[in-house]
Amino acid sequence: MNLFARKSDVLIAVDISSAAVKLVELGKVRGGFELKSMAIVPLPRDVIVENEIIDSMTVTQALIDAVRIASPSSRNVAFAVSGNALIIKTVNMPPMSELDLEAAIEFEADQHIPYDMEDVYLDFQILGMTEDGSEMEVVLVACKRDVIEAYQQVIQEAGLTVKCVDCAVFALENGAEILLDKVMPDSVADPDEEAASSKVYALANIGANFTNINIMHGGQMAFARDQFFGGNQLTQEIQEAHGISFQAAEQMKLDNFAGIDANAIENYFTALADELVRTLDFYAVRHADFPVRNLFLSGGGALVPGTAEQISQRLGIDTNVLNPFPEIKASPKKFSADYLEHMGPMMLVPVGLALRGFDK
Template sequence: MVGLDISSSSIKLVELARTRKGYALKALAHVALPREAIVENSIMDTTAVQQALLDAVEIGRPSTRNVAVALAGNAVIVKAVQMPVASELELEGRIEFEADQHIPFSMDEVYLDFQILGPSREDEGSMDVLLVACKREVVDDLQIVLHDAGLELKLVDCAVFALENAAEITSEHRLVPNPDTVSPEDAEVHALIHLGATMMHVNITINGVSAFVRDHGFGADQLTKEIQEAHGIGFDEAERMKKERFSDVSPEAVEAFYAGLVAEIQRALDYYSATQPEYAVNKMLISGGGALIPGIADELQGRVGIDTVVLNPFEQVEIDPKRFDADAIMREGPLYTIATGLALRSFDQ
């Protein structure tokens, strides 16, 4: 199965193979989308998106046309709830009734799924269950565009969970054995932050288990807009300056961007702290196109006061230098985090 990260700015394609040591890269592509082709999960320019998908397949040449995609923002609702302990089979029979109490849409308007997270920390006789509802309209529209591009939609994930999945194969973020035996003081509490063009995905994990997820309507395009305003240039030229001549960018534009970004991150941390006050975040891992902004990890560490690193999903993935430009791929690795997390779903048991 191929991981396809279809964002507002581009399409990222990743296919992996399992090896004795872990994983190897099989296919990779990155194709830009015209601005406004996708707005808030809605496909506005079907022709442009379909062509970008065809181009991604042509460039990447994956071995399969089966794909996994991720949804985020207003297209998906994720809610953790407490329910009486039950088997997965028993839960299937009553999950729709439970979801109806928590999801602000008619059950006819969504595709519904759930995952049992484990025993509740707050109530001995209960378990924590994750409810996920995706808007049918968004999924169905996406399925049509993929089909018309010769691709078959096999799996729909949430971007925040694809992010977590990709992080788990790196040295920076590992699942902790027997997490329930670890005290709050010794816990590994990581804020996974994926900064895309127009959206930021946040997944805070406690000892490798997701405890809080949130999407924010803030992305690296905000820096482009600050550059536009500061330098009096068009969006495309500002984007080039951001990527190719960052040292020439006005300090005022950079400061305005970081002020907004830190405010959004702090808002997420505050929401999380209200639900898990005893488990303080002790590490932030930044990915996405925004992670390629020079010096972003140091800036955020200094401003937020939490140890911060850039998350590269290809850190421990084998990349054949005869087939790929390994150095370029490693430099741009954070861009492919969501697509990598989706590609890893091929190996789920």
């Protein structure tokens, strides 16, 4: 799904979050895809706050640095938006053609989006028919124009050209698709259409401040939302428990996890599980007959030791961490196996964005 897009043969993915700028370029090769270039440039705290760019010069410089490090072959960019700047609603509408829906969508969105329609970009995706076949389920997506334009500006100032704008939660789905056959269990990636239609799994990309969640049913998106919760909550728990600065707490999280106060870790995992349960409960309101059976984690938050095990235990759902790179060819001269193994879970959204360049 694109909020707006112009087709391009080669797209580099740019994922700008509050914690880092990530860049990925993929190429098409026989049997799949190849990692051509990649870069991750950390951002100082408070440069981006709740998706608002506070210090555009720092973000632009991080983009310039990412391009210098990666040396991508293209300057055409796909980037994603998420969080509180984005509104995702699933609504029921009378059956109609996609052309008719395009004409009706603004009126429908006006009933659900708490902004003036002139101030947002709108998009939609038809999910399918309701269980009784009387209506269509449609996902409405709206993003504030000023947010998109602010991101476009820093990208353009870095010498890049925006060709595609996506939602992080949908790029997450796109990136996970290349893993279905190899990573996901047979009960989920079932080749039998009837069997697959009853399988439900969730994707959760845990970033620094936001978690993108996408629930898939029978190979189609059934529910999506962004939650204001991420790895920074653990950093704040560490900061409070140890009486240290945010920066020192972040470093402790990375370098001395075993030394962290046990209550801080427990509080974080409890809060993370509560946020995920809240999303599953929202999903269950519409889809009580199709409970989520599997949960797949990505993002920097998925790298916190014990996350998959803790969430599986607390939710009673089989939980695993996704890494796209075992399914993407990469030159060992450019990218070490250890580096890709460590960074992979953080890169699922930009990988999904990069794949947009190969959409038919």
